[in-house]
Amino acid sequence: MVKTQHTIYYFIGEARRIKRCNGRVFAHQDEPDVARLWLPNCNSPGLAMARAFGDFCLKDFGLICVPEVTYRQITEKDEFIVLATDGVMKIFALICLFGFQMSFK
Numbered sequence: 730m731v732k733t734q735h736t737i738y739y740f741i742g743e744a745r746r747i748k749r750c751n752g753r754v755f756a757h758q759d760e761p762d763v764a765r766l767w768l769p770n771c772n773s774p775g776l777a778m779a780r781a782f783g784d785f786c787l788k789d790f791g792l793i794c795v796p797e798v799t800y801r802q803i804t805e806k807d808e809f810i811v812l813a814t815d816g817v818m819k820i821f822a823l824i825c826l827f828g829f830q831m832s833f834k
Contacts (some may be wrong), residue, residue, distance in 0.1 A: 750790050752768070752787065768786070774787065780793055780795065780796065
């Protein structure tokens with residue numbers, strides 16, 4: 730399984746880049762395990778990812794839209810591919826996705 734996350738705590742380099750650009754990184758007390766990107770002098774917007782499209786107010790504070798591109802050789806053993814955002818993956822556990830896929834075989 731190949732899984733890549735661009736949450737702020739997942740890659741130390743993401744947090745370093747944000748801090749170099751004067752963005753702030755910390756978790757809100759209601760979600761202590763979710764680091765968020767905040768503006769330098771304001772407790773907003775609290776974006777929970779370090780790479781995104783369209784969040785223009787944070788682009789000067791370390792948010793980037795450059796994707797991480799990886800390659801994987803697909804073999805005959807690979808049965809299916811799931812492409813999904815982190816939001817989808819949080820809602821649907823992998824076991825549910827596998828069951829969903831198996832129902833269409």
